[in-house]
Amino acid sequence: MTSPLASLRGRTTLLVVAMTSAAWFCASIAMWVDTRHELDELLDAHLAQAASFLVIREGGEDEELEHGRGATLHPYAPRVAFQVFQGSELIARSPDAPATPMTGLAAGFGNVTIAGAPWRTFTARNDERAGRVIVAEQVASRTSIAMAVLRGSLWPMLLAMPLLAVAMAWATGRGLRPLTQLGSALASRSPTALDAIVIERAPSEMRPMLDALNGLFARTGNLLDSERRFTADAAHELRTPIAGIRAQAQAAMTVVDAQARRHALGATLQGCDRAARLIDQLLLLARLESGAMPEFAPLDLCALARRVLADVTPDALAKRQSLEFVAPDHLVVRGSVALLQALVRNLVDNAIRYSPGGARVCVTALQEAGRSVLLVEDGGPGLGEAQRRRLGDRFFRGADTQEAGSGLGWSIVRRVAELHRMDVEVDRSPALHGLRVRFAFPA
Amino acid sequence: MRILLAEDDKLLGDGLRAGLRGLGFQVDWVRDGLAAERELRAQAYAALVLDLGLPHRDGLEVLSTLRREGHAVPVLVLTARDAIGERIRGLDSGADDYVVKPVDLHELAARLRALVRRAHGQPHDRLQLRGLALDPAARQVERNGQPVALSAREFDLLHALMLNVGRVLSREQLEQHLYSWGREVDSNAIEVHVHHLRRKLGPGTIQTVRGIGYLMPVDPALA
Numbered sequence: 001m002t003s004p005l006a007s008l009r010g011r012t013t014l015l016v017v018a019m020t021s022a023a024w025f026c027a028s029i030a031m032w033v034d035t036r037h038e039l040d041e042l043l044d045a046h047l048a049q050a051a052s053f054l055v056i057r058e059g060g061e062d063e064e065l066e067h068g069r070g071a072t073l074h075p076y077a078p079r080v081a082f083q084v085f086q087g088s089e090l091i092a093r094s095p096d097a098p099a100t101p102m103t104g105l106a107a108g109f110g111n112v113t114i115a116g117a118p119w120r121t122f123t124a125r126n127d128e129r130a131g132r133v134i135v136a137e138q139v140a141s142r143t144s145i146a147m148a149v150l151r152g153s154l155w156p157m158l159l160a161m162p163l164l165a166v167a168m169a170w171a172t173g174r175g176l177r178p179l180t181q182l183g184s185a186l187a188s189r190s191p192t193a194l195d196a197i198v199i200e201r202a203p204s205e206m207r208p209m210l211d212a213l214n215g216l217f218a219r220t221g222n223l224l225d226s227e228r229r230f231t232a233d234a235a236h237e238l239r240t241p242i243a244g245i246r247a248q249a250q251a252a253m254t255v256v257d258a259q260a261r262r263h264a265l266g267a268t269l270q271g272c273d274r275a276a277r278l279i280d281q282l283l284l285l286a287r288l289e290s291g292a293m294p295e296f297a298p299l300d301l302c303a304l305a306r307r308v309l310a311d312v313t314p315d316a317l318a319k320r321q322s323l324e325f326v327a328p329d330h331l332v333v334r335g336s337v338a339l340l341q342a343l344v345r346n347l348v349d350n351a352i353r354y355s356p357g358g359a360r361v362c363v364t365a366l367q368e369a370g371r372s373v374l375l376v377e378d379g380g381p382g383l384g385e386a387q388r389r390r391l392g393d394r395f396f397r398g399a400d401t402q403e404a405g406s407g408l409g410w411s412i413v414r415r416v417a418e419l420h421r422m423d424v425e426v427d428r429s430p431a432l433h434g435l436r437v438r439f440a441f442p443a
Numbered sequence: 444m445r446i447l448l449a450e451d452d453k454l455l456g457d458g459l460r461a462g463l464r465g466l467g468f469q470v471d472w473v474r475d476g477l478a479a480e481r482e483l484r485a486q487a488y489a490a491l492v493l494d495l496g497l498p499h500r501d502g503l504e505v506l507s508t509l510r511r512e513g514h515a516v517p518v519l520v521l522t523a524r525d526a527i528g529e530r531i532r533g534l535d536s537g538a539d540d541y542v543v544k545p546v547d548l549h550e551l552a553a554r555l556r557a558l559v560r561r562a563h564g565q566p567h568d569r570l571q572l573r574g575l576a577l578d579p580a581a582r583q584v585e586r587n588g589q590p591v592a593l594s595a596r597e598f599d600l601l602h603a604l605m606l607n608v609g610r611v612l613s614r615e616q617l618e619q620h621l622y623s624w625g626r627e628v629d630s631n632a633i634e635v636h637v638h639h640l641r642r643k644l645g646p647g648t649i650q651t652v653r654g655i656g657y658l659m660p661v662d663p664a665l666a
Contacts, residue, residue, distance in 0.1 A: 239523040240452050243545035247458025250548035254465030264461050271454045 008179070012172040017165050024157050028150060035146045043142060044109060044120070051124035051135040054084060079138040081119075087130045102134045112136070178202045182210070194221035230289075234282050237408075241278060245271035281408040284342055288415040294336040296420075301331045301340070301372060302365050308344045309363060312352060319357045323348075327365035333372045333441045335420050343416040346409035347376040347437055355380035360432050372441040377429035388426050413437075444559060444579075444599065445469035445620050447486075449479035449502065450494040450521065455544070459492070462548040467582050467595060468555070469623040476500025483509060487619045488516055489559045492551070495522040495533065503536050510537035517558035521546060556580060563606040570605040572659060575644060577605050584644075591643055596621055600636045604649060604659045613656040633657075 005011055081097035083090055090099060103110045103121045110121045118139040125132050178199050185197050196214040199206065245268055252264035309325050316323040333340075344363075351361040359379035366373050383391070391410045417424050421442045429436035446463070450456035451474050460470045471486070473479045476497040483491065491509075495502035506518060520538040522529065530541050539558050542551060556579045560568055570577040576585045582598055584591045593601065603612060603620045612620075614633050621636075622628050629635075637649055637657055649657055 236523045239544045240455060243523070244452055244454030244458055246545040247455050247462055247548060249458075251458045251462035251465060254462050254548065256465070260461055260465075264458065267454055267457055271458075274454070 008176055009169060009172045013165055013168040016168045017161065020164060021161065028154065031153060032146060032150055035149045036142070039142055039146055043137060044122070047109075047120065047122040047135050047137055048124070050082070051122045051133045054082060054133040054135065055124045055126045055131060079141040081136045083134045085132040085134075097136070102136050105132070111139075175203075178206055182206070194218070194224065230286075237278060238275065238282075241271050241275040245275065278408070281412060285408055285412055285415065288339075288412065288419070294339055294419065296334050296336055298332050298334055299337050299340070301333045301374065302327045302329065304337065304340055305344050305363055305365060305374070308341055308348060312345070312348050315349070316352050316361060319352065319355075319359075321352060321355060321358060322360050323352075324360065324362045325364075326362065328367070331365050331367065331372050335441075339416045339419065343413050343439075344374070344376075346413050350409055351376055351378035351380065351435070354378070355434060359434070362432060368440070370443045374439040374441075375436065377432045377436045378434040379429075379432040380434035382428050382433070382435045383426070391426060444489045444555070444602065445471070445487075445623060446490045446492060446555060447479065447482055447488045448472045448492045449474075449476070449497060449505070450492070451475060451497050452494070459548070459551070463552060463555075466548070466552045467599070468552065469599070469621065471623050474498075476502065476505045479505050480508060483514060483516065487616060489620065490517045490519060490555050490562075492519050492521055492555070493538070495520060495529070503533065506533070506536045506538060515562070517562045519551070519554055519558060521551075553580060559606065565606065570602070572605060572608060575605075575648065577602060586644055593640070593643065594636075596632075597636050597640055597643075600633070601640055601644075604657065608659050609661040611652050611656045611658040616656065 005014065081094045081102070082092075083094075083097050083102060084092035085101065090101075093099070098114060102112055102114060102119070103123050105123075105125075107123045107125045110123065112119050112121055114136070119136045120139055120142070121134055121136040123132065123134050178201070181199050182197065182202075185199070194217045196217060197210060199210060202210055248264045248268040248271060252261050252268060255261050255264060305327065306325060309323060313323055348361065348363060355361060355378045361379070362375075362377045364373075364375040364377075366375075391414075414424070417439060423438075423440040425438040425440075427436050427438075428434070444467070446468055448456060448459055448463070448470050450459065450472070453474075456472050456474065460472045463470045471482060471488075473482055474497075477499045479491070479493065479497065480500065482488075493502045493506060497505065502520065502522070506520070509516070509518070517539045518537065519540045519542060520533045521542050521544060522533070523544045533541050539561075540554050542554065556568060560570075560579070568579060570579070574587045577598075578584075579602060582595075584593055584598065584601065599621050600617060603617060617633050618628050621633075637651075641649055648659065650660055651657055
């Protein structure tokens with residue numbers, strides 16, 4: 001069992017009961033002070049009146065006070081006392097009053113201690129006849145009256161407190177029901193469920209939390225969707241080259257003609273290369289999309305492009321294309337060597353792949369307005385407006401699917417460009433009439 | 444058996460064409476949906492192997508157009524997508540069979556034979572007629588339990604005729620059945636093959652309907 005303080009309900013109940021008690025306590029103190037004050041005034045007035053009355057009586061008739069009766073007059077009788085002096089002679093006193101004067105000669109109120117108990121006194125004088133009357137009253141009786149008044153208000157409060165606690169616990173429980181609902185909705189949720197949580201009549205305090213939760217679900221859902229799509233697309237894209245490899249290998253086993261068999265075996269190898277390249281591209285893209293920031297360092301863009309172009313030259317030669325590189329000796333940019341290599345490789349690969357035999361492919365590196373710029377142009381058919389927009393969609397290939405591209409090249413190019421904060425423009429090459437892609441590094 | 448292969452992937456299409464040819468099929472290969480429709484309207488094919496992800500016109504569109512036009516050619520759908528929904532959609536659009544890539548060549552061939560056989564109302568793979576038995580998978584023919592040696596063309600011709608027992612097939616139909624594109628066909632090629640078959644299987648097996656074509660009669664006495 002957890003401590004009641006661990007729950008919002010327990011805390012609220014405890015807090016409310018404690019606050020209420022404190023408030024009541026303060027009110028009681030105020031009431032006590034007020035009651036005592038009023039009581040003191042009232043009883044002091046009575047004391048003074050009684051003393052004055054006795055002084056007058058003492059002056060009028062010589063009447064013996066009955067000693068014995070005084071004690072039984074009233075339960076309060078033992079708590080009040082008086083002494084009547086004529087000169088310094090005590091001529092009358094109540095049964096409880098001491099034989100010696102309770103106070104000095106001064107008239108007015110006073111506080112004395114008689115037999116260990118505090119008393120309130122009032123002395124009235126009749127100077128004409130040297131008479132003096134002292135009336136006294138036990139302070140304890142005042143306290144007990146005030147206490148009685150206080151008790152009258154304390155009892156209902158003590159009775160009300162447990163009821164209040166129960167009511168509070170119930171009310172907070174009810175008020176917190178949406179939270180409980182949210183808890184059970186979350187608990188019973190399957191990990192794949194990413195739809196929004198709906199709580200009927202959710203209080204405004206819960207709205208931000210609910211909105212944040214549902215926002216999180218939506219974002220996670222989108223991420224999952226895109227991952228799922230990527231995996232499905234990747235599987236789909238891998239299936240085709242593998243199906244091709246399988247078909248070619250089986251064809252090689254089935255055909256009798258030696259030339260046809262050689263052709264099939266060659267195609268099998270081609271298929272393996274294609275699948276391997278597709279896997280490389282997929283892994284690169286997965287790394288690029290993982291959000292990890294690659295390490296950037298100053299590098300020579302021209303040297304890098306030259307290396308890549310040397311690698312792809314055989315492909316261009318095989319299609320009798322001319323591959324040109326126009327650049328200064330050095331052009332230093334900040335970036336990742338591996339990623340920029342992949343970018344140039346993909347662009348030039350595409351240019352060679354989608355340009356007809358004998359076409360020109362031109363790569364230019366230059367400095368323009370303080371920015372390093374890389375241009376890749378080809379003499380291919382180019383791309384229409386709609387197709388240009390779709391560039392970078394995973395596995396999108398242009399209309400001419402005769403070519404065995406992975407459809408991932410542009411996704412990689414776009415991502416690498418993003419990571420390098422490059423500006424990318426795609427349009428028609430004025431010189432070669434095919435596609436022109438322009439990358440501008442940040443200044 | 445002449446089939447049309449509609450597959451946009453160069454490697455796969457080329458491999459399937461070579462493999463199926465090696466297994467005795469005549470294969471024409473197209474690489475987009477529009478070409479597939481064009482060829483199906485122009486030629487008689489025993490079956491169509493259709494990839495769903497075709498450029499210009501999606502495989503499913505080709506299929507539904509085909510069926511709407513009342514084309515009854517058996518269609519085997521070939522696709523990289525194996526989601527159940529896709530399969531159901533494919534079959535509902537009029538596909539007769541569904542194979543997910545990568546496909547085994549022999550399985551593909553067996554399924555094609557089964558499709559063609561069912562399309563001709565034959566319950567068994569092995570075709571039989573009066574002591575004559577033809578096994579399309581093994582490409583073997585037996586006559587009264589004795590194997591008969593036939594050339595590839597002779598076998599295909601006999602297969603076509605046995606699938607259509609009691610129906611007359613014209614010379615053009617048989618030519619289409621036997622030869623894929625780009626093969627020069629002698630004007631009397633069919634006649635020559637029929638001649639050889641008659642010699643190997645007995646004179647009454649294949650009958651000539653003058654001016655129309657050839658048939659294998661259900662009951663030779665009625666012919």
